[in-house]
Amino acid sequence: MFLLKDIHYKDILHIPYLEIxxxxxTCLFGESGSGKSTLLRMLNNMIxxxxxxxxxxxxxxxxxxxxxxxxxxxxxxxxPIVFDGTVRDNLLKGxxxxxxxxxxxxxLLALMNELKLHKKLDEDASKxxxxxxxxxxxxxxxxxxxxVYLLDEPTSALDEETENSIMDFVTTEIKKKxxxxxxxxxxKYVAKEYSDTIIYMNEIATTPNNKVGTGHE
Ligand SMILES: Nc1ncnc2c1ncn2[C@@H]1O[C@H](COP(=O)(O)OP(=O)(O)OP(=O)(O)O)[C@@H](O)[C@H]1O
Numbered sequence: 535m536f537l538l539k540d541i542h543y544k545d546i547l548h549i550p551y552l553e554i555x556x557x558x559x560t561c562l563f564g565e566s567g568s569g570k571s572t573l574l575r576m577l578n579n580m581i582x583x584x585x586x587x588x589x590x591x592x593x594x595x596x597x598x599x600x601x602x603x604x605x606x607x608x609x610x611x612x613x614p615i616v617f618d619g620t621v622r623d624n625l626l627k628g629x630x631x632x633x634x635x636x637x638x639x640x641x642l643l644a645l646m647n648e649l650k651l652h653k654k655l656d657e658d659a660s661k662x663x664x665x666x667x668x669x670x671x672x673x674x675x676x677x678x679x680x681x682v683y684l685l686d687e688p689t690s691a692l693d694e695e696t697e698n699s700i701m702d703f704v705t706t707e708i709k710k711k712x713x714x715x716x717x718x719x720x721x722k723y724v725a726k727e728y729s730d731t732i733i734y735m736n737e738i739a740t741t742p743n744n745k746v747g748t749g750h751e
Contacts, residue, residue, distance in 0.1 A: 535682065535714055536577055541586035547572050548740040549586075552733070559705055559715045561725040564735025570718040571612060573739075574684045577716065578607040605632045608680035612687050612718075614671035616662070621646075622655040624670050628678040637677060645673050648703045650696050665691040669700070676707070683708065685717040689724070697721070701728050 535556035541549040547569040554560050554577075562570045575581040576588060579600050588595040595603065608628070617627050625642050629635065639655055646653065649669045653662065659670060668691045675683065688704075689697040705728045708715050719725050725732050 535591060536716075537587075537589040538576075539587050539589075541576070541583045541588065543569075543572060543576070543581065543583045549573070549738055550740075552738050554714075554716060554733075555731065556714050557712055558730040559708060559717065559728060560731045560733060561729035562716065562718045562733050562735065563722075563725050566720075568735040569739055570735060571686050573735075574609070574686055574716065574718060577682075577684055578604045578609055580604075580609065605678065606680055607682040607684060608675050608678050609684040610672060610675045610686060610688050612690070614664075614667040616659050616667050616670065619659060620655060621651075621653055621657050621659050621662070621670055624659045625655075625673050625677060628674045632678060634678070642673075645676065648700075649673050650699055665693075665696070668692065672700070672704070676704070681713060683713060683715040683717075685715060687718050687720065690720070697724065698727075 536552075536554040538549050538552040540551070541547065562573060564570055572581060576583060577590070577595075579595050579598065582596070590598065590603070590607065617624055622639070622642060625645070626636055629637065642655060646655075649672060651666060651669045651673070653666065659667070662670065668688070672688055689700055692700065701724060705715075707713075717724075717729070
């Protein structure tokens with residue numbers, strides 16, 4: 535689904551060659567500062583490499599209209615974005631931005647239940663805890679029905695039990711709907727339990743602190 539060739543970005547990341555498969559859940563694993571978020575942001579053209587080519591579905595990513603690409607390859611960033619308004623407003627925001635029809639309250643409540651978000655739809659989203667905000671942002675992204683989900687530490691603010699329960703739900707949904715996910719995680723357990731492929735940054739990339747082929751663990 536993605537093919538990267540000889541990518542250079544500042545002195546942060548150099549990736550000689552990388553393929554990411556369609557229909558899989560791929561985890562990016564590596565030490566802090568190894569360029570995981572940078573790589574993720576390249577995949578929906580939020581960052582453009584200085585050199586090299588990224589292909590998405592056999593076409594250079596630079597040939598896509600960025601806004602259209604980002605609706606198909608949707609990003610859930612490390613810091614959850616919360617808009618002014620209620621939990622409902624926040625869940626529906628992605629659909630609103632992409633011009634898609636709204637979803638009724640019962641579907642929103644069913645999604646919230648799966649995300650272990652036991653809050654009212656009319657609740658002020660700014661009053662939610664960090665972990666709750668993260669799940670509202672996750673819900674918003676899931677509702678968008680994208681082809682590819684770029685998930686940057688989507689469960690970092692959650693306790694282990696909630697994290698596992700949400701990962702169970704999300705990965706089942708992604709597989710059922712034949713979507714693709716590329717996820718950054720610091721959890722070895724999450725990477726091993728929920729991914730089809732683990733990409734170790736120290737094996738695919740060179741950074742100032744890092745050489746290709748140094749192996750992992
Ligand atoms: N726009 C930028 N300009 C300059 N340096 C940047 C920029 N974005 C990221 N960096 C640097 O690039 C390196 C990689 O950052 P990145 O956020 O991709 O790492 P990461 O592996 O996701 O880290 P973490 O696990 O801590 O989130 C870091 O040293 C960071 O400071």
